[in-house]
Amino acid sequence: xxxxxxxxxxxxxxxxxxxxxxxxxxxxxxxxxxxxxxxxxxxxxxxxxxxxxxxxxxxxxxxxxxxxxxxxxxxxxxxxxxxxxxxxxxxxxxxxxxxxxxxxxxxxxxxxxxxxxxxxxxxxxxxxxxxxxxxxxxxxxxxxxxxxxxxxxxxxxxxxxxxxxxxxxxxxxxxxxxxxxxxxxxxxxxxxxxxxxxxxxxxxxxxxxxxxxxxxxxxxxxxxxxxxxxxxxxxxxxxxxxxxxxxxxxxxxxxxxxxxxxxxxxxxxxxxxxxxxxxxxxxxxxxxxxxxxxxxxxxxxxxxxxxxxxxxxxxxxxxxxxxxxxxxxxxxxxxxxxxxxxxxxxxxxxxxxxxxxxxxxxxxxx
Numbered sequence: 001x002x003x004x005x006x007x008x009x010x011x012x013x014x015x016x017x018x019x020x021x022x023x024x025x026x027x028x029x030x031x032x033x034x035x036x037x038x039x040x041x042x043x044x045x046x047x048x049x050x051x052x053x054x055x056x057x058x059x060x061x062x063x064x065x066x067x068x069x070x071x072x073x074x075x076x077x078x079x080x081x082x083x084x085x086x087x088x089x090x091x092x093x094x095x096x097x098x099x100x101x102x103x104x105x106x107x108x109x110x111x112x113x114x115x116x117x118x119x120x121x122x123x124x125x126x127x128x129x130x131x132x133x134x135x136x137x138x139x140x141x142x143x144x145x146x147x148x149x150x151x152x153x154x155x156x157x158x159x160x161x162x163x164x165x166x167x168x169x170x171x172x173x174x175x176x177x178x179x180x181x182x183x184x185x186x187x188x189x190x191x192x193x194x195x196x197x198x199x200x201x202x203x204x205x206x207x208x209x210x211x212x213x214x215x216x217x218x219x220x221x222x223x224x225x226x227x228x229x230x231x232x233x234x235x236x237x238x239x240x241x242x243x244x245x246x247x248x249x250x251x252x253x254x255x256x257x258x259x260x261x262x263x264x265x266x267x268x269x270x271x272x273x274x275x276x277x278x279x280x281x282x283x284x285x286x287x288x289x290x291x292x293x294x295x296x297x298x299x300x301x302x303x304x305x306x307x308x309x310x311x312x313x314x315x316x317x318x319x320x321x322x323x324x325x326x327x328x329x330x331x332x333x334x335x336x337x338x339x340x341x342x343x344x345x346x347x348x349x350x351x352x353x354x355x356x357x358x359x360x361x362x363x364x365x366x
Contacts, residue, residue: 027157027294027295028156028158029158029295029319031157032153032154036075037075041072041075042072044067044071044146044150045064045067045070045071045072046067046068047145047146047149048067048070048071048145048146049063049064049065049124050063050064051141051145052067052121052125052141052142056125058124058125063124066120066123067117067142070116070117070121071117071146074113077116078109078112078113081109082105082317093318094353094356095162095166095168095340095342095351095352095353096170096353098163098318099163101317101318102315105318106317110147113147114136114139114143115139117142117143118135118139121138121142125138154315158295158315158316159295159313159314159315160313161310161311161313162297162311162312162313162320165309165310166344166349167348167349167350167351168350169350169351169352170353171352172196172197172343172352172353172354174343174345174348175196175197175332176328176330176332176345177328177329177330178195178196178197179363179364180193180194180363180364181193181194181195181334181341181360181361182204182216182228182248182363183216183341183357183359183360183361184207184209184214184215184216184230184358184359185203185357186339186356186358188209188214188358189207190203190204190205191204191205191207191216191228191230192355194354194355196334196343196362198355201355204245205244207230209232210232210234211232211233211235212358213232213233214231214233214358215230215231215232215323216228216230216231216361217229217230217231218248218249218361219243225248225249226248227243227244228245228248229241229242229243230242230243230244230359248365249364249365275287275289275325275326275327276325276326276327276361277326277327278326278327278329278362278364279327279328279329279331280329283329284327285303285331286301286302286327286331286346287300287302288300288325288333290322290323290324291322293314293321294312294321294322295312295314296312296322297312297314297322298310298311298322298325298337298344302346309346309349320340321336322336323336323359324336324360326361326362328362331345331346332345333345333346334354334360334362335360336357336359339356339357340353340354340356341353341355341356341358341360
């Protein structure tokens with residue numbers, strides 16, 4: 001058993017050390033899922049089988065073999081259920097319900113695992129007519145033990161800072177300015193606009209986007225004004241750009257990189273077009289950016305005052321990718337999180353939902 005404990009310690013060390021190693025190698029949660037699939041199920045099956053053998057006095061080898069099989073089969077079934085329910089609930093899941101959703105998801109998965117592995121426990125105990133009645137209790141004991149290991153394992157690999165680092169405020173009373181936010185409607189059929197306060201949501205023009213990666217961005221016209229463009233992609237084809245309408249804005253804020261360097265055009269990237277900054281140059285103490293993976297989330301930093309702020313959400317049940325940062329006067333940030341457009345105050349850490357949608361672009365023009 002010493003070798004198995006060494007393996008578990010190695011996995012925990014890997015998850016801790018890999019927390020900031022993103023790039024093109026995936027995320028700790030992805031690696032945790034693969035480790036769970038390849039070796040974790042066998043290890044958990046051994047532990048569960050040994051527990052059942054000890055409590056109910058049945059053959060250890062038989063108990064372990066059956067529980068290893070049960071864990072591999074239940075993980076495949078569980079992955080399908082989690083994926084399906086996550087996609088289904090994503091249509092109406094928002095920051096206001098995320099805590100409740102994660103609690104319900106965990107309880108549901110635990111109960112389903114108990115029920116799914118119950119027949120395997122019955123298979124183990126059916127050699128004894130009396131002990132056969134205890135198969136459900138055996139499944140409960142096994143899952144309590146295995147989840148006691150899986151919870152810290154997946155918690156270390158997940159990104160949950162969004163759940164603790166923001167103060168959710170439904171009424172958006174902390175809004176400092178009230179510009180228009182242009183965005184792709186959550187059904188992908190129109191470009192809408194809404195005031196930052198969440199009021200006056202209205203359709204601007206009909207469109208038909210092909211993918212979840214579609215984004216709005218401004219492009220300077222020969223007249224000196226800015227037109228509104230859409231960047232999208234078709235499966236199996238290259239990304240493409242199409243003009244949505246002329247005269248989106250007479251004046252656009254400066255585009256910057258994370259280090260504050262000013263850039264002339266939107267970066268050619270489907271997940272990040274650069275940071276749009278509406279603040280005066282001498283009032284840009286806070287910097288903010290989003291990352292590629294969900295666990296990279298949104299990073300903000302105020303070097304002058306030594307402040308840092310980070311939020312992300314990547315769990316086995318839901319992952320929210322963060323995109324399209326616009327920094328407004330007063331150090332407030334508008335950005336996409338999952339399929340929501342949210343407002344975050346960098347000083348107070350208050351956050352509220354502006355609307356459901358994608359690819360937000362802010363304009364102070366009437």
